[in-house]
Amino acid sequence: MAPQLDGYFKQVDKLSESFIERLRKAVAIPSVSADDKRRPDVVKMSEFLVSELEALGAHVESRPLGLQPGKKDLHLPPVVVARYGDSPEKRTLLLYGHYDVQPAGKSDGWATDPFTLTVDEKGRMYGRGSTDDKGPVLGWLNAIQAHKEAGVEIPVNLLMCFEGMEEYGSEGLDDFIEKEAKPGGFFEKADAVCISDNYWLGTKKPCLTYGLRGCNYYSVSISGPGQDLHSGLFGGSVQEPMTDLVRVLGTLVDTNGKIKIPGINEMVVPVTEDEKSLYADISYTMDNLYESIGSKTGVYSDKENTLMARWRYPSLSVHGIEGVFSDPGAKTVIPAKVIGKFSIRTVPDMKSDQVDQLVFKYMKDEFAKLGSKNTISVELMHAGNWWVTSPKDWSFTAAGRAVEKVFGVKPDLTREGGSIPVTLTFQKATGKSVLLLPIGSSTDAAHSINEKLDRWNYIEGTKLLGAYLHYLAEEGMKA
Numbered sequence: 001m002a003p004q005l006d007g008y009f010k011q012v013d014k015l016s017e018s019f020i021e022r023l024r025k026a027v028a029i030p031s032v033s034a035d036d037k038r039r040p041d042v043v044k045m046s047e048f049l050v051s052e053l054e055a056l057g058a059h060v061e062s063r064p065l066g067l068q069p070g071k072k073d074l075h076l077p078p079v080v081v082a083r084y085g086d087s088p089e090k091r092t093l094l095l096y097g098h099y100d101v102q103p104a105g106k107s108d109g110w111a112t113d114p115f116t117l118t119v120d121e122k123g124r125m126y127g128r129g130s131t132d133d134k135g136p137v138l139g140w141l142n143a144i145q146a147h148k149e150a151g152v153e154i155p156v157n158l159l160m161c162f163e164g165m166e167e168y169g170s171e172g173l174d175d176f177i178e179k180e181a182k183p184g185g186f187f188e189k190a191d192a193v194c195i196s197d198n199y200w201l202g203t204k205k206p207c208l209t210y211g212l213r214g215c216n217y218y219s220v221s222i223s224g225p226g227q228d229l230h231s232g233l234f235g236g237s238v239q240e241p242m243t244d245l246v247r248v249l250g251t252l253v254d255t256n257g258k259i260k261i262p263g264i265n266e267m268v269v270p271v272t273e274d275e276k277s278l279y280a281d282i283s284y285t286m287d288n289l290y291e292s293i294g295s296k297t298g299v300y301s302d303k304e305n306t307l308m309a310r311w312r313y314p315s316l317s318v319h320g321i322e323g324v325f326s327d328p329g330a331k332t333v334i335p336a337k338v339i340g341k342f343s344i345r346t347v348p349d350m351k352s353d354q355v356d357q358l359v360f361k362y363m364k365d366e367f368a369k370l371g372s373k374n375t376i377s378v379e380l381m382h383a384g385n386w387w388v389t390s391p392k393d394w395s396f397t398a399a400g401r402a403v404e405k406v407f408g409v410k411p412d413l414t415r416e417g418g419s420i421p422v423t424l425t426f427q428k429a430t431g432k433s434v435l436l437l438p439i440g441s442s443t444d445a446a447h448s449i450n451e452k453l454d455r456w457n458y459i460e461g462t463k464l465l466g467a468y469l470h471y472l473a474e475e476g477m478k479a
């Protein structure tokens with residue numbers, strides 16, 4: 001195996017500039033799933049993937065998902081499914097990734113245009129989607145290309161599933177996966193599933209991830225006046241929706257992240273001594289946190305509590321308010337209707353529907369305490385489940401060997417604070433091992449301004465993804 005991998009690695013290095021060009025083209029397509037006006041760009045991004053995969057010789061299909069629930073005449077972007085290799089002698093790996101991105105605008109504070117890949121002198125490649133998740137998705141395509149051009153056979157069959165709504169709760173994908181995993185479906189032959197869509201704990205040491213938090217995302221809308229009002233003419237004589245909203249939002253969570261909604265924390269499984277002992281070996285320091293967040297404003301001063309807060313406890317974040325004055329300057333307006341957005345990251349054993357009921361009741365009760373004549377409505381916008389698995393199967397072993405081969409270290413075993421809604425769906429629908437194999441680092445600023453992927457992570461990460469396929473084939477023979 002080793003000489004074959006050496007040929008593959010050399011080819012990855014040779015092709016590295018073309019891989020960066022591939023990422024440049026992908027980042028230039030603003031495939032923002034949360035913005036209805038950008039839907040044609042999300043579709044364009046799916047077409048880009050189709051043409052890149054076809055050029056590599058894969059069998060590719062663009063599958064429609066129908067209309068987006070709750071939206072009039074707006075179609076969901078297609079799921080791109082592909083097959084590369086179909087040998088009955090080989091194991092089959094199903095890859096999942098997403099080609100949509102979070103919203104981004106220069107006015108948010110980006111140093112460069114978010115949809116122009118900008119590479120600096122240190123090899124940091126800035127652009128929306130560079131690390132989440134266009135870079136890792138293209139990493140798989142790069143791995144196929146480098147194998148082909150090096151004349152090295154890929155020792156497993158590949159199935160691919162790339163979606164365009166992950167950043168909006170993977171609308172419509174659960175049913176699709178369940179159907180395609182059944183006999184006769186596109187994913188029927190999958191022996192394992194691998195997802196590259198999260199991040200290392202630091203900047204140098206790779207990790208294998210065996211857990212994710214879920215995410216229940218809510219909107220709370222408060223309205224009163226029939227239109228926006230002049231605060232000089234009406235301030236003091238009308239009840240203001242914005243005042244009510246900030247007061248109810250302010251009751252959700254305290255400064256140290258404690259969720260104030262009764263019943264939520266009670267659903268969390270207690271920490272065992274065994275679990276506590278796992279944290280000691282993880283390579284993580286408080287400086288890793290400070291480097292990632294760009295400040296020293298963490299809640300805890302030790303790594304155990306910091307990691308537990310990220311991985312195994314729920315959190316509640318307030319994200320924004322629609323309908324407000326948010327430009328520079330001083331506008332004296334009373335907004336007539338405001339919509340707050342917040343989400344709860346869920347963990348074992350929280351039940352999504354029960355969380356919803358607790359949230360709805362709490363918001364209603366807190367609003368009632370204000371004695372306001374305005375009206376409130378709270379809705380769940382989307383929800384995705386948490387997922388935890390055992391990191392001890394053949395796929396994790398294969399990935400651990402690939403990390404050692406490419407990076408010369410044993411990977412950390414981690415859980416992830418973020419969410420990938422369909423992970424549990426893949427596990428349940430296929431009944432197979434699901435592994436998260438990230439290539440991005442803790443400083444990549446996914447979802448934030450100045451998102452980036454380091455050239456080193458992209459290229460060495462492509463080597464890692466390719467090497468994993470070889471060790472998977474080996475481990476698959478033993479399993």
Ligand SMILES: C[C@H](N)C(=O)N[C@@H](Cc1c[nH]cn1)C(=O)O
Nearest residue numbers: 132166167168169197215418419
């Ligand atoms: C971890 C993954 N790359 C990611 O960013 N997932 C999103 C998924 C999501 C859930 N609601 C909206 N988007 C996340 O964790 O926020």
Ligand SMILES: [Zn+2]
Nearest residue numbers: 132167446447
């Ligand atoms: Zn994301």
Ligand SMILES: [Zn+2]
Nearest residue numbers: 098132133197
């Ligand atoms: Zn992602």
